Amino acid sequence: MTAAPPRAEGRCVKVVFPMPNGNATVILRPDHDGGAGLRLASIGRAFGDAGFYRVQRAGDDLRVWRITTLHETFHVSVDDEDVVRCDHHVRFLGLPVLTLHYRISPAAIAAA
Numbered sequence: 001m002t003a004a005p006p007r008a009e010g011r012c013v014k015v016v017f018p019m020p021n022g023n024a025t026v027i028l029r030p031d032h033d034g035g036a037g038l039r040l041a042s043i044g045r046a047f048g049d050a051g052f053y054r055v056q057r058a059g060d061d062l063r064v065w066r067i068t069t070l071h072e073t074f075h076v077s078v079d080d081e082d083v084v085r086c087d088h089h090v091r092f093l094g095l096p097v098l099t100l101h102y103r104i105s106p107a108a109i110a111a112a
Contacts, residue, residue: 069093
């Protein structure tokens with residue numbers, strides 16, 4: 001889903017993960033990576049910009065806070081064999097905590 005956060009320049013990608021009593025919402029800013037790929041980053045400057053947000057119900061109230069020390073970056077590209085690849089990096093407190101590599105290739109079609 002795309003969203004237009006109030007402090008972000010342009011549209012962003014919004015991803016929501018359900019959690020107990022609320023959700024985690026990640027707002028990712030799209031950008032050209034300088035090559036033939038796409039970069040999506042949850043790095044923003046202030047509340048209302050790209051970033052990682054925790055939304056939690058507290059009785060009749062809803063609380064939202066931005067976790068400024070958690071950042072995700074995705075680098076998406078197509079390789080020489082037309083395979084879509086993604087490098088997903090997660091950093092917490094400035095330290096790398098997780099790196100995932102994805103690839104998407106066409107499914108083999110079974111002969112009838």
